[in-house]
Amino acid sequence: MAMHPRKDWYELTRSTNWTPSYVTEEQLFPEQMSGHMGITLDKWESYDEPYKTSYPEYVSIQREKDAGAYSVKAALERAQIYENADPGWISTLKAHYGAIAVGEYAAVTGEGRMARFSKAPGNRNMAAFGMMDELRHGQIQLFFPHEYCKKDRQFDWAWRAYQSNEWAAIAAKHFFDDIITGRDAISVAIMLTFSFETGFTNMQFLGLAADAADAGDYTFSSLISSIQTDESRHAQQGGPALQVLIANGKKEEAQKKVDIAIWRAWRLFAVLTGPTMDYYTPLEHRQQSFKEFMYEWIIGQFERALIDLGLDKPWYWDLFLKDIDELHHSYHMGVWYWRTTAWWNPAAGVTPEERDWLEEKYPGWNKRWGRCWDVITENVIEGRMELVSPETLPTICNMSQIPLVGIPGDDWEVKVFSLEHNGRLYHFGSEVDRWIFQQDPVQYQNHLNVVDRFLAGQIQPMTLEGALQYMGFQCVEEMGKDAHDFAWAEKCKPEMKKSA
Amino acid sequence: MSFESKKPLRTWSHLAEMRKKPSEYDIVSRKLHYSTNNPDAPWELSPDSPMNLWYKQYRNASPLKHDNWDAFTDPDQLVYRTYNMMQDGQESYVQGLFDQFNEREHDQMIRDGWQQTLARCYAPLRYLFHCLQMSSAYVQQMAPASTISNCCILQTADSLRWLTHTAYRTHELSLTYGDVGLGQQERALWENEPGWQGLRELMEKQLTAFDWGEAFVSLNLVIKPMIIEGVLKPLQQKAWENNDTLLPLLIDSQLKDAERHNRWAKALVKQALENPDNEAVIKGWIEKWQPLADKAAAAYVTMLSDELNCGLYVERSASLRASMLTV
Numbered sequence: 001m002a003m004h005p006r007k008d009w010y011e012l013t014r015s016t017n018w019t020p021s022y023v024t025e026e027q028l029f030p031e032q033m034s035g036h037m038g039i040t041l042d043k044w045e046s047y048d049e050p051y052k053t054s055y056p057e058y059v060s061i062q063r064e065k066d067a068g069a070y071s072v073k074a075a076l077e078r079a080q081i082y083e084n085a086d087p088g089w090i091s092t093l094k095a096h097y098g099a100i101a102v103g104e105y106a107a108v109t110g111e112g113r114m115a116r117f118s119k120a121p122g123n124r125n126m127a128a129f130g131m132m133d134e135l136r137h138g139q140i141q142l143f144f145p146h147e148y149c150k151k152d153r154q155f156d157w158a159w160r161a162y163q164s165n166e167w168a169a170i171a172a173k174h175f176f177d178d179i180i181t182g183r184d185a186i187s188v189a190i191m192l193t194f195s196f197e198t199g200f201t202n203m204q205f206l207g208l209a210a211d212a213a214d215a216g217d218y219t220f221s222s223l224i225s226s227i228q229t230d231e232s233r234h235a236q237q238g239g240p241a242l243q244v245l246i247a248n249g250k251k252e253e254a255q256k257k258v259d260i261a262i263w264r265a266w267r268l269f270a271v272l273t274g275p276t277m278d279y280y281t282p283l284e285h286r287q288q289s290f291k292e293f294m295y296e297w298i299i300g301q302f303e304r305a306l307i308d309l310g311l312d313k314p315w316y317w318d319l320f321l322k323d324i325d326e327l328h329h330s331y332h333m334g335v336w337y338w339r340t341t342a343w344w345n346p347a348a349g350v351t352p353e354e355r356d357w358l359e360e361k362y363p364g365w366n367k368r369w370g371r372c373w374d375v376i377t378e379n380v381i382e383g384r385m386e387l388v389s390p391e392t393l394p395t396i397c398n399m400s401q402i403p404l405v406g407i408p409g410d411d412w413e414v415k416v417f418s419l420e421h422n423g424r425l426y427h428f429g430s431e432v433d434r435w436i437f438q439q440d441p442v443q444y445q446n447h448l449n450v451v452d453r454f455l456a457g458q459i460q461p462m463t464l465e466g467a468l469q470y471m472g473f474q475c476v477e478e479m480g481k482d483a484h485d486f487a488w489a490e491k492c493k494p495e496m497k498k499s500a
Numbered sequence: 501m502s503f504e505s506k507k508p509l510r511t512w513s514h515l516a517e518m519r520k521k522p523s524e525y526d527i528v529s530r531k532l533h534y535s536t537n538n539p540d541a542p543w544e545l546s547p548d549s550p551m552n553l554w555y556k557q558y559r560n561a562s563p564l565k566h567d568n569w570d571a572f573t574d575p576d577q578l579v580y581r582t583y584n585m586m587q588d589g590q591e592s593y594v595q596g597l598f599d600q601f602n603e604r605e606h607d608q609m610i611r612d613g614w615q616q617t618l619a620r621c622y623a624p625l626r627y628l629f630h631c632l633q634m635s636s637a638y639v640q641q642m643a644p645a646s647t648i649s650n651c652c653i654l655q656t657a658d659s660l661r662w663l664t665h666t667a668y669r670t671h672e673l674s675l676t677y678g679d680v681g682l683g684q685q686e687r688a689l690w691e692n693e694p695g696w697q698g699l700r701e702l703m704e705k706q707l708t709a710f711d712w713g714e715a716f717v718s719l720n721l722v723i724k725p726m727i728i729e730g731v732l733k734p735l736q737q738k739a740w741e742n743n744d745t746l747l748p749l750l751i752d753s754q755l756k757d758a759e760r761h762n763r764w765a766k767a768l769v770k771q772a773l774e775n776p777d778n779e780a781v782i783k784g785w786i787e788k789w790q791p792l793a794d795k796a797a798a799a800y801v802t803m804l805s806d807e808l809n810c811g812l813y814v815e816r817s818a819s820l821r822a823s824m825l826t827v
């Protein structure tokens with residue numbers, strides 16, 4: 001035999017812990033950056049990453065993956081997706097790229113945090129590949145939408161969203177900075193890889209890939225399913241870190257990090273992915289509802305993964321299940337209503353056929369969100385456009401950075417969860433968001449949400465126009481409009497007459 | 501509403517003013533760090549959150565200052581896609597070497613006694629390479645421009661590449677020489693053997709130099725040139741003398757990476773020196789780290805062979821460093 005299989009020498013590649021003596025262990029791995037919770041280097045050596053790879057395999061496999069994704073793009077250039085796809089699908093692409101591309105790039109820093117500061121040698125090596133993966137995801141998801149810049153100004157936001165103070169971009173940054181860039185290595189392993197990447201990226205990348213393939217956007221479909229193959233590898237860094245923590249008596253601390261990350265991911269997904277899956281994606285191309293994806297990828301997945309590890313379901317599980325039925329419908333209505341402040345064009349998604357689908361997937365939808373859309377539809381048909389765009393400021397959650405919404409219908413209520421802390425009054429969209437703040441006020445306390453900034457006079461002039469400027473909009477073409485220019489309202493006319 | 505109407509741009513708005521047509525490198529590499537926008541809160545969290553304080557202290561307040569770090573360009577203009585193509589080629593070459601030399605029973609033909617030197621002076625290199633990997637990952641997360649961070653991502657991966665070569669060869673050699681501690685004693689040597697202590701001291705201290713500028717200067721301008729001239733090249737030379745023809749070829753392939761690292765480091769120094777205040781800053785850090793690096797190289801070379809002239813290697817690493825400082 002001329003070459004030796006990886007298993008024969010892999011152990012040596014991760015036998016790299018040593019006992020420092022010119023500096024202390026704490027200086028080399030400061031708790032603030034490492035998050036070792038006082039567990040010593042030798043104990044972290046039991047960390048065993050389930051998915052193993054090596055440098056030569058990595059560069060070879062990744063080269064092939066890229067060749068695949070880029071050649072699909074080149075081959076389908078003439079399919080003219082931008083010209084031919086439904087505007088709702090284009091909105092999905094815009095929302096996706098803006099919210100994801102540069103966020104993926106920021107994840108390099110989270111992987112870098114583990115590559116430098118994790119006390120587990122296997123984690124440090126896998127995170128070095130993770131840095132490479134996230135470089136890939138940032139770069140490829142900038143390269144693909146770039147060609148659309150020349151067609152549509154909103155595609156500039158694939159690059160620009162994270163540089164801006166647009167509300168959804170702030171929400172995305174506040175979340176990702178809280179679980180990735182603003183955390184120590186072990187928190188990144190738990191909050192980013194275990195809690196977020198295991199379930200939520202599956203949903204975003206495989207769920208949307210299915211819709212994309214159905215919509216005929218094979219370029220996007222092959223791109224994001226290729227990305228997911230990397231995610232499912234480096235997502236496995238968190239599990240063994242949790243095992244080390246649990247074995248060393250840190251279950252409670254580990255559980256808390258999981259609980260925080262899952263809830264925060266959920267809220268962001270409800271405002272970005274929920275509407276794209278249940279409202280923007282053309283009806284005939286919807287593979288499953290957002291709720292069905294949530295049950296498949298999150299509920300099933302986490303219950304199993306958590307129990308297997310010896311952790312518990314988060315304490316808020318019942319609230320979470322209720323939220324999955326409701327929250328994104330309200331968020332969607334809010335985003336559509338406040339569409340001028342989005343870098344994509346929200347599709348209302350409420351033609352009679354779509355409403356039937358929503359009622360089937362979410363029994364009771366018509367009685368609740370349907371009623372509000374009735375009013376909106378009537379206003380559109382009657383040409384009372386001033387009533388279907390905003391005049392007032394919403395209240396924004398000091399955790400999720402997303403406006404507070406109520407659930408319409410007979411049990412209508414917008415409940416604010418407030419907290420006074422060091423003389424400042426904070427508002428939260430849920431009990432869980434408030435609980436997260438209370439676990440670690442220092443992480444959040446002097447952050448201002450967009451409305452706080454407005455009221456503090458940081459946004460001038462204090463008008464909608466001033467706010468849009470502050471959010472980074474450079475021209476009218478960038479501001480969100482109704483994706484179908486209200487054509488859907490026409491389709492509702494006969495139904496409206498019937499009910500009248 | 502008084503917003504104007506504007507036409508679409510042919511590229512990202514931040515590249516639209518560029519005179520040339522933006523390349524793939526420009527499109528996917530430039531201006532991706534949003535954490536440099538708000539000096540008060542690098543991350544979208546409380547300005548006084550622990551991580552914001554870390555970045556404000558060790559990045560924003562670094563004495564190494566430049567108005568526009570984002571102008572930095574990797575001289576090789578590598579992107580993820582092209583890096584893998586290039587390194588897949590390099591790895592195929594190295595694996596071809598491993599394969600053929602194994603076929604020809606290379607390890608049985610080395611000069612007797614060299615296996616002990618490999619066990620003592622070569623196999624523990626994986627700890628040193630791993631330190632380079634960790635340190636590169638630190639500069640990546642702290643660098644003030646995405647184009648700088650990207651060079652560090654690749655440098656991290658390259659360091660893992662070298663570590664992987666070392667692990668592979670350590671295992672392979674142990675099959676022929678089972679009694680010299682290969683695959684067993686590296687940690688003990690790294691922790692106790694006098695010839696390694698200079699390198700370990702240097703790396704432990706360097707890994708705790710948290711200012712991003714100091715981390716970059718100490719790693720890329722002091723340590724890496726020293727490792728090239730004071731560790732890898734003397735090792736290469738001794739290997740030739742001992743009928744080990746594989747190791748010099750392997751090191752040559754690693755030196756290709758090292759030369760690329762030197763190119764980007766040199767380009768970054770050149771940019772930094774556009775601000776005249778930086779000259780003294782860089783010089784100060786070099787003066788601080790150079791003695792430790794020289795001491796480390798001397799100890800290593802002495803361990804490798806008492807016939808080698810330590811002074812010569814120290815001199816060569818000094819002149820390599822000097823070449824990176826000339827604009």
Ligand SMILES: [Fe+2]
Pocket residue numbers: 104107133134137231
């Ligand atoms: Fe990713």
Ligand SMILES: [Fe+2]
Pocket residue numbers: 107134197231234
């Ligand atoms: Fe990831």
